[in-house]
Amino acid sequence: MLGALVMLTCLAVPAAAQQGVILSGAELARVIPTGFYFQGQSAPTQMRNSAAARFGTSRYVLAGLVDTSGYAADVRARYEGFLITDSAITINGSDLETGAYGFGFSNDGKLNILNLAGNQILTVSTMKDASLKRPRPLVMIRSGNETRLYNGRDYAVIAVR
Amino acid sequence: MMKLERWSKVQSPESNVRLRRQTAGFRRWPLSYRFLVLLVLLFSVEGLLRVMAQDPQKKPESQQQGMGVSTGSAITYSTRRTVGVTDPKAPTIFEDVTSKTALSTFKNRSGTPEKNYIFETASGGVAIFDYDSDGLPDIYLLNGSTVAAMAGKEKAPRSALYRNLGNWKFEDVTEKAGVANERWGFGVSIGDYDNDGWPDMYVSNFGVSRLYHNNRNSTFTDVAEKLGVARKGWSTGATFGDYDVDGRLDLFVPGYVEIDFKNLPPSPAAMGKPAGRTGLIDGGQNVCQFRGVAVLCGPRGLPGESDTLFHQKPDGTFEDLSTKAGVNDPQKYYGFTSAFVHADDDKLLDLIVVNDSTPNQLYINKGNGTFEDVGYPSGVGLNENGREQAGMGLAVGDYDRDGRLDFHITNFSDDSNVLYHNDGDGNFTDVTLQAGLGELTIPFLGWGTSFLDFDNDAWLDLFVVNGHVYPAADSYQWGTSYAQQALLFRNLKTGRFERVGAPPGTALANAWTGRGLAVGDLDGDGRLDLVINNLDSNPVVLRNVATPTGHWLALRLVGDVAKKSPKDAVGAIAYLTSSGIRQRADVVSGAVYSSQNDLTLHFGIGAATKVDKLEIQWPDGSMESFDIPAVDKTFTVVQGKGGK
Numbered sequence: 001m002l003g004a005l006v007m008l009t010c011l012a013v014p015a016a017a018q019q020g021v022i023l024s025g026a027e028l029a030r031v032i033p034t035g036f037y038f039q040g041q042s043a044p045t046q047m048r049n050s051a052a053a054r055f056g057t058s059r060y061v062l063a064g065l066v067d068t069s070g071y072a073a074d075v076r077a078r079y080e081g082f083l084i085t086d087s088a089i090t091i092n093g094s095d096l097e098t099g100a101y102g103f104g105f106s107n108d109g110k111l112n113i114l115n116l117a118g119n120q121i122l123t124v125s126t127m128k129d130a131s132l133k134r135p136r137p138l139v140m141i142r143s144g145n146e147t148r149l150y151n152g153r154d155y156a157v158i159a160v161r
Numbered sequence: 162m163m164k165l166e167r168w169s170k171v172q173s174p175e176s177n178v179r180l181r182r183q184t185a186g187f188r189r190w191p192l193s194y195r196f197l198v199l200l201v202l203l204f205s206v207e208g209l210l211r212v213m214a215q216d217p218q219k220k221p222e223s224q225q226q227g228m229g230v231s232t233g234s235a236i237t238y239s240t241r242r243t244v245g246v247t248d249p250k251a252p253t254i255f256e257d258v259t260s261k262t263a264l265s266t267f268k269n270r271s272g273t274p275e276k277n278y279i280f281e282t283a284s285g286g287v288a289i290f291d292y293d294s295d296g297l298p299d300i301y302l303l304n305g306s307t308v309a310a311m312a313g314k315e316k317a318p319r320s321a322l323y324r325n326l327g328n329w330k331f332e333d334v335t336e337k338a339g340v341a342n343e344r345w346g347f348g349v350s351i352g353d354y355d356n357d358g359w360p361d362m363y364v365s366n367f368g369v370s371r372l373y374h375n376n377r378n379s380t381f382t383d384v385a386e387k388l389g390v391a392r393k394g395w396s397t398g399a400t401f402g403d404y405d406v407d408g409r410l411d412l413f414v415p416g417y418v419e420i421d422f423k424n425l426p427p428s429p430a431a432m433g434k435p436a437g438r439t440g441l442i443d444g445g446q447n448v449c450q451f452r453g454v455a456v457l458c459g460p461r462g463l464p465g466e467s468d469t470l471f472h473q474k475p476d477g478t479f480e481d482l483s484t485k486a487g488v489n490d491p492q493k494y495y496g497f498t499s500a501f502v503h504a505d506d507d508k509l510l511d512l513i514v515v516n517d518s519t520p521n522q523l524y525i526n527k528g529n530g531t532f533e534d535v536g537y538p539s540g541v542g543l544n545e546n547g548r549e550q551a552g553m554g555l556a557v558g559d560y561d562r563d564g565r566l567d568f569h570i571t572n573f574s575d576d577s578n579v580l581y582h583n584d585g586d587g588n589f590t591d592v593t594l595q596a597g598l599g600e601l602t603i604p605f606l607g608w609g610t611s612f613l614d615f616d617n618d619a620w621l622d623l624f625v626v627n628g629h630v631y632p633a634a635d636s637y638q639w640g641t642s643y644a645q646q647a648l649l650f651r652n653l654k655t656g657r658f659e660r661v662g663a664p665p666g667t668a669l670a671n672a673w674t675g676r677g678l679a680v681g682d683l684d685g686d687g688r689l690d691l692v693i694n695n696l697d698s699n700p701v702v703l704r705n706v707a708t709p710t711g712h713w714l715a716l717r718l719v720g721d722v723a724k725k726s727p728k729d730a731v732g733a734i735a736y737l738t739s740s741g742i743r744q745r746a747d748v749v750s751g752a753v754y755s756s757q758n759d760l761t762l763h764f765g766i767g768a769a770t771k772v773d774k775l776e777i778q779w780p781d782g783s784m785e786s787f788d789i790p791a792v793d794k795t796f797t798v799v800q801g802k803g804g805k
Contacts, residue, residue, distance in 0.1 A: 048492060048520070069229050069462030073453040107234060134540060135547025152547040 020053030020061070020147035020158065022140050028052055036066050036082040038102045039075055039118040043067050049081075051140035053147050055160040059087040063103070063149055065138050078112060078120075080104040080151075081138065088161040091149075092124040095161065105151040126154040229449050229461050230551040231518040232573040233603070238640025242604040243574075243627065244672040246646060248662025254615060254649060255691065255703035257668040263323055263331045264300065264692075264700050269676075270318040271305030271345075271696055275632065277428035279459035280367055280395065280420055281305070282630040283497075285320075286349040286755035287694040289681035290360050292338070293379050296795075297325035298681040298759045300692055301362065302700055303346035308422065310343075311368065317343040320364070324379075329684060329704070340381050344368045347417075348498075348755030349677075352401025353729035354410045355477060356722045360729060365396035365414060365755065372412075389479040390471045395420060398555075400751030401731055402501025402510045403780050404486075404526055408725035409473040410750075413488065415496025415514055416466025418459055426463055429455035452639060456631045460517050465493030468514065487524070487531045488512060494519035498555045500752035502566055503734060504539075505587045508782035510732050513541065515552035515570055525587060535587055541568065544579050545591035551576065554678075554754030558612030559583075559745045560621045561656055564736075566747060569598075571607025571625055571754070574634075574641045578602045578610070578625065597657045598623075598650065604641045605648065606630065609678025609754035613689045617711035617765030619742055620652035622661075626675030626693050626754075644672035647693070668703050681759030687713040687793055689763055694756070711767035715795035718748055718762065718777065725781045726800055732780035735762050735798075739769035766792060777803070 023031065032050045035042045043066040050064030065081040084100045091111065102114040105126065113122040129135075135152045142148075148155040259265050272281025284305030289298045300323045310317040320342040323331040335341050340362070348365035355361065359375035370392045373381035385391035392414050399414040427448050449458035468490040471479035483489035490496065495517035504511040509526035516522065520542035524532035536542030544550055551573035560567050565583035572578055577599040581589040593599045605627040612621040627645035634643045649669060650658035663669035677694035684690065688705035695701065718733050720726030726733070733748045746762040766772070772789035777798060779785065785803040789796060 067461050069449055069458065073450045132547075134537060134543075135545075136537065136543065137547055137549055150547075 019145060020055050020140070020142065020160075022142055022147070023052040023054060031060055031062055032064055033062075033082075033084075036064070036100075038066075038079060038082065038114075038116055039071070041070055043070060045082075046137075049136070049138040051138055051149070053140050053158065055087070055147075059160055061085045061089060061147075061158055061160075063138060063140065075118060078102075078104045079114060079118070083113065090159050090161055091122065092126075092156045094122055094124050096122055105154055109154065111149075111151075111154075111156045124156055126151075126156050129153050129155055229451065229456070229459050229518075230573050231461070231549045232551055233548075233576040235452050235575055236640065237638050238604075240640065241642045242640055243642045243645035245670075246663065247665040247670045249665060251662025251664050252707070253664050253667045254661060254705065254707045255668045256706045257671065257701055258329055258704045259699065259702045261329055262702055263333050264302070264702055266333070267302050267304075267321050268699055269302070269304055269694060269696055270307065272307055274697060275430060276457055276630065277430050278420075278425060279418060279457050279463070279630075280345065282457065282696070283347060283397075283417075283676065283755075284696065285346045285677055285694050286365075286398065286757070287677040287679045287692050287700065288349045288351055288362065288757035289679040289683070289692060289759040290351045290362075290757060291759075292322065292360060292362075292375060293324065294359060297327055297685070298683055298761070299323060299325045300331065300679070300683075300702075301340065301349055302692075302694055303342065303349055303364065303677065303755075305696075306343075306345035306367075311345065311422070319343055320346050325683060327684075334379065338379060338381050340373055342366070342371065344371070347396065348398040348751075349757055350399045350401060350751040351757045351760060352410045352412070352731055352750045353727065354401065354412070354473060356409070356728040358719075358728055360760070363390070363399050363401070363412060363414075365392075365399050367395045367420070369393050370396045370399075370414065388477065389481075390414075392416075392469050394466050397496055398498035398515075398751055398753075398755035400499045400501050400512070400749075402512070402750060403725075403727050403732055404501060404510045404512070404532075405472070405530055406509070406725055406781055408722050408727060408781070409475070409477075410727050410729075410731060411473050412471040412479065413468065413499050413501065413512060414471070415468045415499050415516075416490070416493070417495050417497065417517070419464040419466050426458035429457060451631055451633075452637065454631075454633050454637060456633060460495040465495050465519070467491065467493055468496050468499075482530070485530065487533065488522075490514070490522070492519070494522070497553055498752060498754050500555060500557055500749055501732060502557050502749060503732075503747065504566065504583070506565065508778070510780075513555065513568065515555045517553065518549060518551045520549055521552055521570065539587050540589040540591065541581055545593070550579065553606075553608050554610040554625075555752045556610040556612045556623065557747065557749055557752050558621045560612055560623070560652060562620070562742065562744060564743070564745055566745075569610055569612070569623060571610045574604055574606040574629060574639070576603060578605075578607050592656070595656060597653075597659060601660055602648065605645055606641070608676045609693070609756055611678060611680045611753050611758055613680050614763065614765035615649065615689060615705060616651075616707050617687065617713045617767065618652075619711065619739075619744060619765050619767040619769075620654050622652045623650040623658060624648070624678065624680070624691065625650075626673065626678045628674035628676065628696060642672065644674050646670065646672050647675060668701070671701075673701060674698055676754065677756040678753050679756050679758055681761065682715065682763060685795070687715070711765050712769055712792045714764045714766060714772060714789065714792050716746075716762040716764075716775075717760075717795065717797045719797060719799040720780055721800035724779070724783065724800060726779045729760060730780060730800070731760070734778040735764075736774075736776040736778070737764050737766070737772060738774040739766040739772050739792075741773075742767075742769075761795065
């Protein structure tokens with residue numbers, strides 16, 4: 001009986017780990033950096049447009065828009081904010097390793113992930129949520145078993161590996 | 162048929178360099194190859210230009226992050242769409258009568274023409290109000306200033322008060338009235354804060370703001386320091402309102418950007434030179450840019466200012482209760498325009514703050530001296546796609562006659578203005594596209610906006626003044642311009658609006674660097690006139706000459722202080738029924754863009770020749786009905802003197 005319970009628990013952990021808990025309030029403020037380094041300079045985080053999810057007990061994925069006014073136009077065209085993950089994740093099923101990245105949602109329905117030097121390392125197609133009642137510039141929302149990163153009505157699904 | 166003025170193409174310096182590099186290799190190709198490639202390119206470019214000449218069919222929704230402002234996608238255009246759009250068949254609605262008035266000698270001056278800093282771009286407001294209570298609405302025009310004047314090195318530009326003498330004659334009474342301000346003026350709002358029956362004036366400055374008390378003898382005295390409302394910093398469009406229903410007007414003043422003259426933001430004039438707070442890298446990488454061109458910085462990247470709520474105490478002085486009331490704006494959003502309004506119609510004044518490049522705030526009055534910001538959940542904080550916009554001006558009115566107040570907010574170029582329909586229960590829906598106000602407004606950078614029934618057909622129309630903040634707009638293919646035409650939209654009575662064409666050579670065909678706007682019936686003919694304050698330029702006085710127009714009614718409301726209604730009735734709502742149609746008009750201080758419409762309420766009633774019912778909800782929440790014996794007249798309606 002005990003063995004079965006242990007086995008069930010072991011099986012349950014990976015499943016639970018997939019289910020992100022969206023952080024808010026003080027919990028969110030505790031993990032979101034106030035600024036982010038990317039391609040030669042740091043920019044302040046728009047704290048109102050930041051989001052984080054905890055996977056399992058201590059794995060986090062953070063995202064936030066930054067004030068990119070100090071960057072050149074070509075950088076601003078691609079770079080909107082940061083994505084920090086302390087474990088390997090998937091975005092819409094594509095792998096992303098532990099690390100800190102820049103990102104930008106594009107007009108043509110893509111989420112581009114950039115390394116800190118500004119090189120594009122991953123591009124995924126985003127989905128559009130026409131039914132979203134009050135879209136925001138950047139939020140994470142749990143929908144069913146999914147943890148979604150939204151930019152307006154566009155979103156990508158984040159899961160830990 | 163609207164006529165679009167063709168606009169000559171101008172290459173940016175960046176593209177010129179790129180072009181030279183790319184054509185170097187091309188010149189080494191054989192002549193026949195070059196000819197073939199050129200032929201193909203010619204057809205491709207021609208096709209591309211055709212596509213570009215057609216406006217995009219949808220709102221640009223990708224956020225242009227970090228341009229200094231929050232706006233939509235940058236698209237290259239082959240035409241400017243903000244000047245030269247005329248329609249020979251359109252009726253003339255407004256006649257520019259400025260040159261016939263004393264206002265033609267007024268000139269707004271705001272920093273340098275180059276606009277190297279953000280504080281040079283947003284002055285100034287205008288108010289229409291009857292300061293001498295002679296029944297004729299007067300005009301107050303705010304002026305800007307210069308850095309040298311702020312440092313006491315040159316004479317400061319003067320604001321001006323013009324007394325309406327009737328028959329389109331105005332007299333400059335600034336000197337006598339003592340309201341020259343001579344500070345960097347941004348906003349003006351009207352409220353009779355001391356309930357003496359004479360309108361007072363709050364002037365929001367970049368520097369120290371003023372409260373001009375009306376001395377009832379055609380002079381004013383600045384009592385801001387004495388009464389505790391001399392807000393410092395960069396104050397913008399303020400609003401009076403009695404949020405706690407004690408019969409005394411309170412005052413809300415938004416803050417915009419924190420500027421330190423000793424440490425100014427990078428200037429486009431300093432491109433390539435080491436200077437400024439962030440230190441410019443050679444080549445100007447840290448100079449702020451718009452579409453790759455060096456421009457003034459801000460508001461994003463600059464520290465914002467909190468907002469201030471001044472509560473009036475029984476002794477007539479004010480106390481700062483911003484934090485206690487929950488409207489202090491700790492996030493320091495870039496506030497531009499505010500208004501105490503009845504958003505949820507619970508008889509308590511709520512508060513809307515339009516912010517530049519940050520979310521708008523809608524504060525619902527909880528009735529206990531505090532407010533709750535419902536900007537996000539109400540839908541007013543962002544546009545329909547969840548994007549922060551560069552909010553400038555605010556129109557407040559019930560455009561669809563459903564009995565609830567709707568909002569129209571103006572925004573930056575490459576973005577549309579937004580119409581928020583009030584669905585009730587504190588919910589608003591962005592109906593811009595459905596209303597026909599989306600695509601057309603995208604190239605314009607909007608400022609003052611107001612609902613007005615210009616043809617008295619009993620439906621609120623919409624007016625918007627425009628003008629860019631970057632002079633470079635005239636030099637690049639941005640599809641916009643520095644000076645821009647104003648926009649008049651006719652209410653089609655179906656929830657949609659259409660642009661009223663501008664006959665060539667008439668007022669609406671002209672382009673201005675518009676900022677402030679005020680609406681009022683300056684000649685008492687029952688047609689609403691306009692005054693526009695233009696940046697670095699002369700103001701414009703627009704006489705409404707629309708024909709034919711419907712019947713009308715104007716109401717001056719007087720509250721009963723003993724019943725805890727402010728005497729000027731700010732916060733009152735008039736419901737007027739004629740021919741079975743019920744309309745609503747609110748007495749609102751502020752809004753527009755840092756400006757003040759005449760507090761006299763105006764109703765167009767179309768073909769109706771009598772008023773069936775007039776109900777007033779006074780600021781204290783009580784309802785009262787009045788008999789109105791005639792139309793096409795102005796009536797003074799006093800609380801407690803009604804029939805029922």
